[in-house]
Amino acid sequence: MVESTRVRSKRLSFSGKKTLSSFMQVNIASLRQSGKLRTSETYRATLNSFMKFMDGKDVLLSNMDAELMMGYETYLKAQGASMNTVSFYMRILRATYNRAVDKGVIRQRFPFKHVYTGVEKTVKRAISFKVIRQLKEMDLSHSQSMEFARDMFMFSFYTRGMSFVDMAFLKKTDLNNGMLTYRRKKTGQLLSIRWEKCMQDIVDKYPGNFSTYLLPIIIHIRKDERLQYKNSICLVNRRLKEIGKKLGLVHPLTMYVARHSWASVARGKHIPLSVISEGMGHDSEKTTLIYLAALDTTVIDKANMVVLREFL
Structure with missing residues (x-):
């Protein structure tokens, strides 16, 4: 009797959450409560995007079909x-x-069978060791x-990305x-890096950091630390793009x-x-291969010259 009451209660708890927005809100709250803030933010961004497509109108989970998702x-x-954003x-x-x-909230109707959920090969993001040296100097x-943005980039490179x-x-x-x-926020994996002089030079460059944090990214302890991080990454990336130009x-x-x-230079060595x-804290070598999939075209061109040498 108690068991059946619990099951009935559980079903009732979901009865008012059969719309996509309501159900996702529950998932987002659960993710935040379990400390998975980044994941909760990606769910929030996805919901916001879909609601824009729907002109702010919610949709019943049971009404999500292949035609609706193809429209999205x-x-x-x-x-x-x-296409990678679409897949995301x-x-x-x-x-x-x-x-x-x-x-058990809805019956499976496979609404995503005709939309793209794969991963396309992305444009090569790595820069050469020569460019990294130019950036440093x-x-x-x-x-x-801009100087702070450059230093944060170099610190990341020094610490295996x-x-x-x-x-x-x-x-x-x-x-x-x-x-x-430190423990990776994304995977929870514990990583150790030998401290080098180039890393210490960057830390020494920013004295007066009286917080418990090593780098002056989160400065105000009593303010929203997550917001400080997000504001900082936006500013740093904006300045890095200017430097890149x-x-x-x-x-x-x-x-x-x-x-x-770092992955590309290491592979080149x-x-x-x-x-x-292991150095990057990847769960598998397949993930690392994604970083290294796009070889420098000059390397490929040189390989082709060796193959075609007798015909040139």
């Missing part, structure tokens, strides 16, 4: 979204829909914000006995380029894939 895909393309939103919506199916003393969110939340106590140890780069320079560049993968 067409809408995203018309907005100039890349579709996969989050599919995960939400499947969760509703698992909970640039005189940016005229702009404090550490992500900006991990850099932001590094604590001074994470540095002990010449080793920097000064360097004559074709593609935008961002913090993410530092991660790709003939460091084994397994070592690169």
